Amino acid sequence: MGDRRFLDLGPLQLERGGTLPGVRVAYETWGTLAPDAGNAVLVEHALTGDSHVVGAAGPGHATAGWWPSLVGPGAPLDTDELFVVCANVLGGCQGTTGPSSAAPDGAPWGSRFPAVTVGDQVAVEAAVADALGIGRWRAVLGGSMGGMRALEWAVSRPERVAGLFFLASGAVASADQIGTQTTQQAAVRSDPAWAGGDYAPGPGPVSGLGIARRIAHLTYRSDLELGARFGNHVQDDGRFAVASYLEHHATKLAARFDAGSYVVLTEAMNGWDVGRGRGGVPAALSRVSARAVVAGVDTDRLYPLAQQQQVADALGVPLRVVPSPYGHDGFLLETEAVGVLVRELLAS
Ligand SMILES: CC(=O)SCCNC(=O)CCNC(=O)[C@H](O)C(C)(C)COP(=O)(O)OP(=O)(O)OC[C@H]1O[C@@H](n2cnc3c(N)ncnc32)[C@H](O)[C@@H]1OP(=O)(O)O
Numbered sequence: 001m002g003d004r005r006f007l008d009l010g011p012l013q014l015e016r017g018g019t020l021p022g023v024r025v026a027y028e029t030w031g032t033l034a035p036d037a038g039n040a041v042l043v044e045h046a047l048t049g050d051s052h053v054v055g056a057a058g059p060g061h062a063t064a065g066w067w068p069s070l071v072g073p074g075a076p077l078d079t080d081e082l083f084v085v086c087a088n089v090l091g092g093c094q095g096t097t098g099p100s101s102a103a104p105d106g107a108p109w110g111s112r113f114p115a116v117t118v119g120d121q122v123a124v125e126a127a128v129a130d131a132l133g134i135g136r137w138r139a140v141l142g143g144s145m146g147g148m149r150a151l152e153w154a155v156s157r158p159e160r161v162a163g164l165f166f167l168a169s170g171a172v173a174s175a176d177q178i179g180t181q182t183t184q185q186a187a188v189r190s191d192p193a194w195a196g197g198d199y200a201p202g203p204g205p206v207s208g209l210g211i212a213r214r215i216a217h218l219t220y221r222s223d224l225e226l227g228a229r230f231g232n233h234v235q236d237d238g239r240f241a242v243a244s245y246l247e248h249h250a251t252k253l254a255a256r257f258d259a260g261s262y263v264v265l266t267e268a269m270n271g272w273d274v275g276r277g278r279g280g281v282p283a284a285l286s287r288v289s290a291r292a293v294v295a296g297v298d299t300d301r302l303y304p305l306a307q308q309q310q311v312a313d314a315l316g317v318p319l320r321v322v323p324s325p326y327g328h329d330g331f332l333l334e335t336e337a338v339g340v341l342v343r344e345l346l347a348s
């Protein structure tokens with residue numbers, strides 16, 4: 001684990017209206033910030049990720065990291081040279097203000113938590129950068145939902161982003177993505193324990209969140225991989241192996257993630273359109289001045305290559321294709337191939 005800290009920011013005006021009276025941000029860093037702050041890179045996590053890019057063993061527990069081999073001495077994000085920052089996203093549940101955080105009255109925000117956008121999330125990160133004394137990132141990197149924030153940084157604050165790594169993501173939410181995410185939200189809301197979003201602290205709507213994760217996880221993997229691993233095999237316990245696998249991931253997510261955050265973050269993804277208010281996607285992408293590496297996973301059925309091709313074409317760079325049997329989760333699993341591309345960006 002990196003050096004995990006918290007920052008308390010002032011009020012935040014939200015794009016869709018309203019204000020959060022204060023925002024707490026949990027963030028981690030690795031490496032040492034250079035005196036001129038020119039060696040800082042920002043890593044953006046995906047939907048259910050957090051600031052733990054690298055995992056660590058702790059007393060009686062282990063913290064999982066989600067890109068562990070990408071950060072460290074000699075790694076693609078080489079901490080002998082770079083200062084690596086990752087912050088838990090606004091609306092999340094791993095230390096940054098979200099629906100499970102206490103509102104000013106001391107009770108969880110719950111259903112009162114306002115709608116937030118990718119732009120709001122990046123505004124919070126910009127305040128973190130200001131607080132750390134980082135004027136310009138050497139690179140901002142992200143996959144999936146993290147790719148949205150990386151692209152938003154490069155479009156909204158081009159003078160602050162020297163390098164952009166955009167992976168397995170899109171410039172605007174597709175009907176397919178909105179369709180699966182709103183179905184996941186419906187699963188959460190259909191759980192009686194959801195209580196309109198105002199469930200008591202504790203397990204909460206774990207059944208609804210688990211069903212949401214099963215639906216989501218199917219979109220994160222490929223038909224071919226699931227077929228090769230599970231086929232129509234029925235386990236000794238009578239369950240289809242693939243159903244047992246999905247249930248396992250459902251149980252794990254429901255134990256580690258807040259249902260309110262799941263709804264708020266998927267809604268931010270539903271509303272994602274980098275071209276909104278900027279004259280459309282091509283006009284928005286024309287603002288980017290960063291060197292860019294744009295990549296996708298060949299078997300990704302959730303964020304198909306055409307979505308990264310659109311960004312690559314607009315930025316005038318070749319689309320880099322990561323071969324993988326795993327589908328969308330290839331962005332987390334194919335760390336060797338992803339690492340090569342990260343090194344390429346930082347070397348240029
Ligand atoms: C960037 C981010 O922020 S994302 C946050 C990253 N972490 C997560 O999302 C956690 C959820 N997991 C995932 O999304 C993906 O599984 C990944 C990408 C993290 C890992 O993928 P893989 O290494 O391919 O793992 P896979 O999907 O095969 O799952 C393995 C698990 O399934 C279990 N499993 C496999 N087959 C079965 C089965 N038939 N029945 C029940 N469980 C099964 C394994 O025991 C293993 O359990 P464990 O993870 O508790 O040890």
Ligand SMILES: N[C@@H](CCO)C(=O)O
Nearest residue numbers: 046047048049144145
């Ligand atoms: N496994 C990832 C996939 C979403 O991009 C997550 O849970 O965030």
